[in-house]
Amino acid sequence: MGSPPHAKNQNNRLLNFVSAQSTNNDYFDDDYLSLDTGSSHTVIDGDDNIRPPFSWKKLWQFTGPGFLMSISFLDPGNLEGDLQAGAIAGYSLLWLLLWAMVMGLLxxxxxxxxxxxxxxxxxEICRDEYPRWASFLLWCMAELALISAxxxxxxxxxxxxxxxxxxxxxxxxxxxITASDCFLFLFLENYxxxxxxAVFAVxxxxxALSFAWMFADTKPDAKQLLIGLLVPKLRRKTIQQAVGVVGCVITPHNVFLYSALVQSRKVDPTKKGRVQEALYYYTIESSIAVFVTFMINLCVTTVFAKGFYNTKEANSLGLLNAGQYLQERYGGGLFPILYIWGIGLLAAGQSSTLTGTxxxxxxxxxxxxxxxxxWLRSLITRSCAIVPTIIVAVVYNRSDASLDNLNEWLNVLQGMQIPFALIPLLVLVADEQLMGVFRIGPHYAGIMWIVAALVTAINGYVLVDFFSSEVKGLVFGSLVCSVIVAYAAFILYLISYGNAWFSRFGFKRLV
Structure with missing residues (x-):
């Protein structure tokens, strides 16, 4: 991609902004925090090219999207990964949980x-930037990731x-009952x-209260907790749990979601100072949100590390029986730990299904x-996930082994979709024509490509390990190999498509 004149770039961004505001009204109502129009909410004076000084009031006005985004780090799939990591690996994977959260934040x-x-x-950007066939495939992959999650x-x-x-x-x-949250979502949007x-904050x-209560009740070993956080350690028998820790944090649909959530605050992208200000406050808010979710995940992991590490129950723990095992291990107390676990799990499930909608x-x-x-769009998108979920719930009703096997398939399916969200993001955010002066530089891009390569490699390991044990028969094996070849080819296409680094070596955009 060539670098267009500055004026052309500004015009493109202005057209994008006008188009996006007309589209955003379909998703959000008039309760925007208008940060650039001189409304009664906030009036910003001064040079549009200079970021105003820090303000607690302004930080509060930007607070919200980051916490909605952080829900993806707290969904039931994450909690199951946490409890299994704690039960099987003890405190030894806490360092990996920390760095996975950092990667997720970046x-x-x-x-x-x-x-x-x-x-x-x-x-929207993928639809505009990629050929129709590639955009359609990216949509299919995003929908598969969303449905499985x-x-x-x-x-x-x-x-x-x-x-x-x-x-x-x-x-x-x-x-x-959970499916009805679609209508709750529509009701809340009207306000x-x-x-x-505010509902998500609750x-x-x-x-946080439920899992902190469990943490206080079980009293995990503080010394082992600190060692687990500060000393990297990975044993052969805990590799599967390590992969699960990383895979649970990087969720494909969340990449698409957060880019939309930040537009609930009106920021004129043609004004450099306003964009810098928005990015500054979103960085602070997102960091706080991720820290809170890290502490919640930490509580869950250490509770199960304290109670079940090196026990006969460790390898059979899952969401379905975790509460009962906790009750047997720690008893009733002032408030039965089974119900504390249930309340925390319900809050995690309800919040994550709402963000999924x-x-x-x-x-x-x-x-x-x-x-x-x-209401129609919400009903259609919700049905895509609810219909297969009801079928799954009826077929696998109260079957621990079957649900665990299903979760393995779903985790593999989500892991397969990660490159199709992450690679377009990295390519597009480094595109000068699209991002102007806000494109990421080569050093930042290099770090993020290393992160992307690590995440992709980890999920590649899961795919190879999973399919090597599940695939049997020549016909099925040949079919899987064909799919893997096509999968790898599409990833290479996405990496090379418009990538400035590849253009140095003669690669051109494949339209």
Whole structure:
């Protein structure tokens, strides 16, 4: 890609901003925090090319999207990965949890950058930048990742409802109850984005209180906790749990979601100072949000490390039986730990299914350029996940082994989709024509490509390990090999497409 004149770049960004604002009104109501229009919310004076000094009031106004984004680090799939890592690996993978969170934060900051600078979210940009066939394939991959994540989230909520109802409500009924959050989401949207963010803040606070209570009740070893955080250690028998820790943190649909969430604050991308200000406050807010979610994940991992490491129950722990095992290990106390676990799990499931509904709207609306009423779009995107989830809940009802096997398949499916969110993000955020002066530099880009390579390699290991044990028969094996070749070819295409580093060696955009 060549570097166009500055004026042309500014005009392109202005057109993107105007187009995005007309689109955003489909997703958000009029309760924006208008940071650049001189409204009654906030008036910003001074040079548009200079970022104003730090303000606590301004930080509060930008607070919200980062915490919604951080929900993806707290979904039931993450909690299951945490408890299994603690039970099987003890405290030894805490350092990896910490660095996985850092990698997740860096990726989400790039997602915020591309959303603020262009005034459009990732799905829309991919639709505009890539050929139709490539854009369609990216949409398919994003939908697969979203559906597989949503199945885990909805089943997690259903398990929590089953626990809190003392087994009266079966899994399939819990799935139907959880599915109704689609209508709750639509109801909350009518009251403005800030009210919706407040609801998520309550859910995160509920998780924090529940799992901190469990942490206080079980009293994990503080010395072992610090050693686990500071001393990298990886044993052969804990590789699968290590891969799970990283895979749970990097979620494909969250990359698309956060680039859209940051647009709930109106920032004119043609004004350098306003963009710098927005990116500055989103960096602070996202860092705080990720720190909070890290502490919650830390509590879950250490609780199960203290209670089940080197025990016969360690290898059989999952979401379905974790609460009962906790109850048997620690008893009732002032408030039965089984119900504390159930409350935290319910908050995790409900919050993540709501963000899944949100992400589904942006992904489908952005890639397919849909123009329809909010309730209809939400119903369609929700049904894509709920229908297969109900089938799964009926088929696998209260079967620990079957649910564990299903979770393995779903984790593999999500891991396979990560490159199709991460690679376009890295290519686009380094594109001078798209990002102007806010494109990332070569050093930052190099670090992020290393992160992307690590994440892709880790998930590649999972794929090879999983399929080598599951694939049997010549016909099925040949089919899997063909799919893997096509999968790798599409990844290489995405890497080379418009990548400035590749253009130095003669690679051109493949239109």
């Amino acid at each position: 990726i989400q900051l790039l997602s915020a950058r591309i959303g603020v600078v262009t005034g459009k979210h990732m799905a 949503d199945i885990q989230e909805v089943i997690g909520s259903a398990i929590a409802i089953n626990i809190l109802s003392n087994g009266v409500v079966p899994l399939w009924a819990g799935v139907i 403005g984005v800030r009210k919706l963010e 859910l995160i606070a509920t998780m 949100y992400a589904g709207q942006f992904i489908m609306g952005g890639f397919l350029d849909l123009r329809m009423k909010k």
